[in-house]
Amino acid sequence: MKGSLMITWTESARAALQRHNQNVRQAIIDGGADPDEVAGDLQRHIEEELLAAKIHVATMDDVQRVLARMGATPIDAPPPRRPPKVLLLTSLLACALLVALSLAAFLHFRTSRAQSFPYSLVFYPYTPSWWQFSPGDLIAVTSVKGDRKHIEPGGSYLIEGIYWLASMDRAGLSLSITAPSRDSPGAIGPMQAGQQTEVARGVGRFSLWETMKYPGSFHVSFNPIGGGESRGTVYFGEEPVPAAETALKNPTHSDVTIVISMDGTLTFNGKATSDEQLGDLLKKAFDGSPDANVLIKATDATHLERLKFVWDSCRRIGLKKIRIQTR
């Protein structure tokens, strides 16, 4: 669904908005107002809020966030009751205790994680397996940390990154190592606890970790819940060209570099460009050359939606070899 103000609506966002409009439609008609005015007003209001935040893709989370803030308690329902003072004091103390415990647990987690994976490794993201990814899906690895200075058997590694999931409501996200053969020690067996997680449709960050049992190539994949062939995989490693046979050839140069700065502004081969110009520049540079190499440079602080916007701009004109580099 294309919005009216340079906003692209994901399927789930559109569905959430339609559900909401359907829920309130009858009350609006009964009250003598125009439901189309309300629906159009709401869509444009959401788009304006997102644009103000330099977000160009409306997700289900965005819709729910705006609706939650605006659709407080219906006027026909009682407002939340003000608790008695004693109860209020008790609640405040309980909240303070909970916050303190959560903070302590978080700090402990961060400290222990930093202690467990003290080394930040330089890594190369390899070209993903495009034929597997459904439109709108993507996994990007942004950081590799380990308890050793290099990726080697016996070491444990924490992999962090970003995912976009559009093709399924839920999916498994797993970290694995390509085994040289089925006979490799540990090649077949249950996954470790940190090796997999379940993610919902939308965009988010992930952290997975694994102890390397045998030499091979690390990769992160989307897997259908309940089993089946993986639905998209990204490989990465320390070498510019992956050693494993299953990993794909890594482009050693980029025909174009697009940089997303921390404030969301873009440069195309070093020249500042607007969102509107980006599509035209890509088309001029690569029309009919889907195998051209594009490098998108971002930071860990880059808003995910900005990264997704650039990514989608490249995909829209048919580019297949896109790498993301974060710092």
Place this chain on the structure above:
Amino acid sequence: MAGLVSDPFDNWTVQVRKGILELCILNALEDHERYGYELVKTLAALPGFGITEGTLYPLLSRLRAQGLVKTRLEESAEGPARKYYALSPAGRASVAPMNEYLTDLFSACRELRQK
């Protein structure tokens, strides 16, 4: 909606909010015109004053029919036209006495409690 009202206090708060909602809308439009969702957002942010579009738009429609509010359609090349609501001359003339009446009512209610 009757099932949502659990006791006399809740019932009373619902009636109070219903009673002053029209005045809140008129007050919100006193300085400048607004579109419907802008009003929903503004009023929903008031503490203890929940409102949804299912309540607000019909009320705006009623205020317009009563001549207290006027509308203006703003065309846009980027999307559907947006309807802006503003106080009509009759609405502007009504809003001050309505506020005065409510203030007097609150004062009288408080005085009763102090006696």
